Amino acid sequence: MPVDYLKRILTSRVYDVARESELEIAPGLSARTGCTVLLKREDNQPVFSFKLRGAYNKMATLSRAELKRGVIAASAGNHAQGVALAAARLDCRAVIVMPVTTPRVKIDAVHAIGGARVEIVLHGESYSDAKAHADALATRRRLVFVHPFDDPDVIAGQGTIGMEILRQHPDPIEAIFVAIGGGGLVSGIAAYVKAIRPGIRIIGVQALDSDAMARSLAAGRRITLKDVGLFCDGTAVKQVGKETFRLCRELVDEIVRVDADAVCAAIKDVFQDTRSILEPAGALAVAGMKAWTAQHGCRGKTVVAVACGANMNFDRLRFVAERAEVGEARESVLAVTIPEQRGSFRRFCTVLEGHSITEFNYRMADGAQANLFVGLQVAGAGDHARTIRALRAEGFATLDLSTDELAKQHLRHMIGGRSADAHDELLYRFEFPERPGALLRFLSAMDPGWNISLFHYRNEGADYGRILVGIQVPQADMKDFRAFLGRLGYPHDDESANPAYRLFLRGADDNA
Incomplete structure (x- = not known):
């Protein structure tokens, strides 16, 4: 029998633990994109992410006998916090298997939320590794598995976000942007929104190195990634769920993929508008919204981005700050070769007049030429391209390294x-x-x-x-x-x- 998601969403138990999060305008992003950008602030939930909605809704449907046996979950961190909070409220035991790559801030949060009711097991390097171990433990210890995304009750719990968005903004919405890992969040939102206002576009956003859903939709079947990137750890899923794949094929209009630099720029954008710091996966929707509106020349419309998590590992901030300027096309990283002769450096500086140099490294290659590694503040993609053309027109061989991971990282x-x-x-x-x-x-x-x-x-x-x-x-x-x-x-x-x-x-x- 088909799942009636509209009924399940309307009758969800999420508000026992969750709050109706704000839908607020982001003035800086709105000015940048030319659209009215609204942020759905799931980073303001009690566990700083949306995941408690689905976790609690699932556990609230369990029988007393099932709760007495206890539950088990696999999670990169945010789902784990939702399960821990639900276990505390429902007074049941929970085992949570987390990848060893999970940021310490999320592990500590699970301990703090669940206390003695929660046992944490670290296993594997991705969600898929943790899931396989959790399955084995569930069978051996007769625990009830609480899936982070591929479960109708979990999907329905996340769908209450879509319900809130439409209630909070009854006026026209062009598109809602949602991060995708396993697909539970986007499936729930899409199930509600497409049932009530089907004209609104639902656009998923994935990291380039963790795009299992995009590849699966393109292939027409679920595929398994050999490796997943670790920067957006909250969406680092090797294989999407069966039910979420089915719903995304039916309800999601398209998927945008973004790189780590774009995510870093989005974290900075949200910080400037709200003074809140999203985790990388939590900023995916914003990064995708920026890319999509720029590509489609979308101006004067209203768009919504779900800010779905803020469990940021503090140590990552130096990387985010370093890469945000490149991600928003405000820093160019260039290798420039100039002749080793008097006046060359003056000519080089003249071409760059009006730009602030953020980095400059020099090493003589031989007696005939010198190679310069240059970081440069620019006003955007157009200024970046004009600067490169100006350097080449002056006779300086110029290599654009702004998207070269080796150059930027090492x-x-x-x-x-x-x-x-x-x-x-x-x-x-x-x-x-x-x-x-x-x-x-x-x-x-x-x-x-x-x-x-x-x-x-x-x-x-x-x-x-x-x-x-x-x-x-x-x-x-x-x-x-x-x-x-x-x-x-x-x-x-x-x-x-x-x-x-x-x-x-x-x-x-x-x-x-």
């Missing part, structure tokens, strides 16, 4: 590292979970005959780490090297052909 801190002795050098970026022994595992798995010729590490906030490694691997060892990468199992990117690496770090006499 090379900007390492300019001047050429070595004539680094023969047979391969350059790789690795991402691994920040936990004891992760780095040692990497080093121990390497063949002792391979020399590390370059190493750069940067902690981005206690949930995952990134390293840049130069490894000298003779051509005859390439088969063994590929086997090493397979055994290691960490996400990695080969940057050996990256033009920024060749310009700033590769040995001048190494043409391999």
